[in-house]
Amino acid sequence: MDPQAPAAGGTRAAGGASRLFPIVGWLGSYQRSWLRGDLIAGVTVAALIVPKNLGYAGIAGIPLQNGLYAAAAGALLYAVFGTCRQISMGPSSGLAAVAASAVVAAGITDEGDIASFVAGLTLASGALFLVLAVLKMGWIAQFLSRAVVTGFLFGAAIDVVIGELPRLTGTQTSGTNSFQELWSWLGSLGDANVATVLVGTISLVVVFGLRRIAPQVPGALVLVVGGLVASYAFDLGEHGVALVGDVPRGLPSFAVPDLGLMWDHVVPVALGAFALVLIGFSQTTGDARAFAAKHRYQIDVNQESVAQSAANVGAGLFQGMPVSTSLSASSLNDHAGARTGLASITSGVTVLLTLLVLAPLFSQLPKPVLGALIIEAVVMGMMDVREMRRIHRVQRFDFWIAVAAIVATLAFGVLAGVMIGIGLSLLWLVRVATQPDMPALARQPGTQVYRDRDEHPDDEQPAGVVVVRIDGGLFFATSDALEDRIRTLIQAEPDVSAVVIDFEGVNFIDSQGSAKLDDILVLCQQAAVSLRLARVKPRVRAVLEREELVTRLGSDHIHGNVHRAVVAHDPTPRDKDAADSSPADPG
Template sequence: MTAPVVPTPPRSRLTRFVPLTAQLRTYRREWLGRDLVAGVVVGALIIPKNLGYAGVAGVPLERGLYAAAVGAIVYAVLGTCRQISTGPSSGIAAVAGGAVLATGVTGPDVATLVAGITLVSGLMFLALAVFRLGWLSQFLSRAVVTGFLFGAAIDVVVGELPKLTGTDAEGKTSFRELWSWLTGLGDAHTATVVVGVVSLVVVFGLHRAAPRVPNALVLVVGGLLASALLDLGDRGVALVGDIPSGLPSLEVPDLGLLTDHAGSVLLAAFALVMIGFSQTAGDARAFAAKHRYDVDIDQESVAQAGANVGAGLLQGMPVSTSLSASSLNDRAGARTGVASLTSGAVVLLALLVLAPLFSSLPKPVLAALIIEAVVMGMMDVPEMRRLRRVSRVDFWVAVAALVATLVVGVLAGVVVGIVLSLLWLVHVVTHPRVTTLGRERGTQVFRDLDEHPGDETVAGVVVLRLDGGLFFATADGVADRVRRASGEAGVRAVVLYLASVTFADSQGTAALSDVVRTATEAGVDVRLAGVRPAVRRVLERDGLVAALGKDHLHGNVHRALAALAGPSPDDDPAVRVTGS
């Protein structure tokens, strides 16, 4: 069944910068019930999850609820996607937690540092929108993000293991911390282990057996009941401690603290923006396509900027699109941002009324909640399998990002991931694909000869197709390939098919001119085919067209071969079939 088209009213300055007003202008009465139900359902889901995300970031648990409320409300007002739910997520919480570990900050300064990182990431989101810099996120490949998040999830899981056993663990890397935990298992607290194991069974069991049941909510409610009925605190099971009720106050993070750790703050904020933007842009486009309305990606960056600035000033933690909450929002029937407003209101109500109840939540229950969140939200095993099947290079890049995150830490793993992405990009760009072509029998179609070895070739003529640009990064690679082709024994002509070349610069044309001149001096006839107008103008300005002669430029490979062979390449006795 095709989704109905969502009406879009004429845009004004107000509706452009405050998209919720546009949604309200066309609001239908029958949507209200669906929006309210979706908002309540999502609110019930994100309350326990955001307690866990706060634990991942290392901040007081109420800070996760502050961020969830601010993120949901601000995004509802400024965002253009009607189904997205914005708040803390496992990935960005892991980045924030990694920044805390990298700086070595402890005590009350942790929450201040995370709030400051959140504020800076919001300002970066705003710069992304104002200067239209969304393309920067393309430098963090999906393979790298997959590996980085997988490694960060393992790092988080290792950090939560001591809470499941009531023991301590130390180590600068995940491997050392894991070994420290394993060697200390002899001191495990029995009651804590029982609570932890039961919690893991409940949260993972419900996820597998009843995926529509809010397993996090069930686990938190069950943990609170068990804590009260079994006196778990008196039995030695650690509890999360006091969680104050009330709303957050406006507070600018300590600028001195941020300045002291400027490098880590900027790096963490940049990582949050890169990961958050790619998530937001992809999810917004997907929901908009499903429900047949338009989204403004630049305005999405503004919405994320507002949500993070608000969360930072209200003592929260970083926020971004939550795919699990957004999908639930969609399934529950959300039609507009009113659903997200409702979710924010539910979280605020919980802060006012329910917050102290979470004080008796056992820490092993919270650890199980965190472990399930990062395992299911960040360990993308199907994607790793797909990468291994589709592209071994991408798979090993993902594995490298994963291992680097475990070896050098989450925050440094971001740097390694960016470097890996750039190195792979440089490798691809500087190694252009130059393919030898043959002609499909009885046609004028020219194809990759390696894939179709039975295709026809013309004796003494090599046809090469360049895929990519002809510029400084590819110039040497292209020139070397043409030089090798023209230097082969018996070669009397080389046809360069440039239909796939969309860009050329001075260095690229200079390299091509040099190799063409060398080939011509050696008696090899060089022809260009399928040259695009923009590329041809560059070649003309560099004098290559004049040096070759306009009669050496042809519309396609067939015409180039016809010019080389005479009246018709089909009548040329030099045509032979390879592989016969």
């Protein structure tokens, strides 16, 4: 166990206060030796996230300072409510893309309304997180498969990159989807501003080049500082390079978003909040578990929902944008020596000091520099080429699901891409659940082991006995398939006198499944075939007993393994003793 880390119970201390406010637990056991690491980690992470959050605000289409408001609120509130000591909470490229898509879906164009809408969307996602925490429904995030998330994020990144291209050329584009916007941008290149193109090109080279040759250098910070220096030194605004405009100094103020605006666009708000929760929960929970496992302490998944709720509610009420974990910032936090939530508090306070002291400097930031910053953030944070290659190598069906999510995102928008991705995940789930494998089995020579005879064609087929295994639950969606499989096997082998169903893979059976098993018994009786079951789990057998199938089938036709079932039907001289010793096995 990490000798410098607080005890695992620090974040789960007894008592209602420490359970709801984990900060009480780790503050009570805080040690002076942790202070230096926490402070260094907090300041280091702030240096990374300040320039990145300017970019995330740009993706969402809100004033740049609003991204910093969200970063401060997320970091401070997560430190109070979160159970992971290394997490860095704040805006992310994926969440910003979802927020921007919700704005587009709502058809809002006024900058003030966009900021209020995004804040309201953030508040709504925080409320939804709280509902999930109270009802303990975090499992709902599992309905978004990893392949769909990978594809959606990849498509969203491409969408954001296409949207940022006009900033690199100083041109205007139009279109209702990414393909149309890209075509429009290509047609506008004749009107490109030379100075803007030069600044944009240099910015891309700097930020991607540093990541390539000096990955330890904070490229986003270097790019922002360099862009500001160049803007002042060469008076880029006078050469036709667009600047981001006024970024006021000061702390965020408490403001309830325009509820009327939210109600007028309730459908995009509901869909956007749901998408934000699915993505945010899966990101934060996965990262929190990884850091907890690394440092050998426990997190509370339900409390993580509470923490995300608090962070998003706070960000929404202080004119921010959606927040969740950032893996790059959290990894930096961990590497820099974070031991407790004080590191997160330090990050939040540093961001607030930046707003108080340095915010006006950002007003001279060239828009092509901001565009390059955004492009680097989404390309490196959302385009997971390695994962796409892995999926393609491991499971081609998952790969095409990811590709479908990419195409849907580009064709119909990020928000629609999330919804289509959820639909694809559910369809995939239904496909897997309703089409379980039902292989016919044969015996490995010289053993009592029965295995898939298609994979092992040289195995021994017991005379007159068909053995089939169902690899999945037996319920309303699969029961007909089992009956069809048994019927097909009986018809394909006219000399069959017994059917053995291996229930090893059946963990669940519903009333329709038990009724269908009764139909299969009738089918076998009509065909003068004996039906036997093997390896029936206790809770599955309990359902069969309530169905009274065990009585009709006979308890002597339920066996502990496939070999006993086969031998019990037709014992050979060599196997007679084994059959006599256990003719009726309870399974």
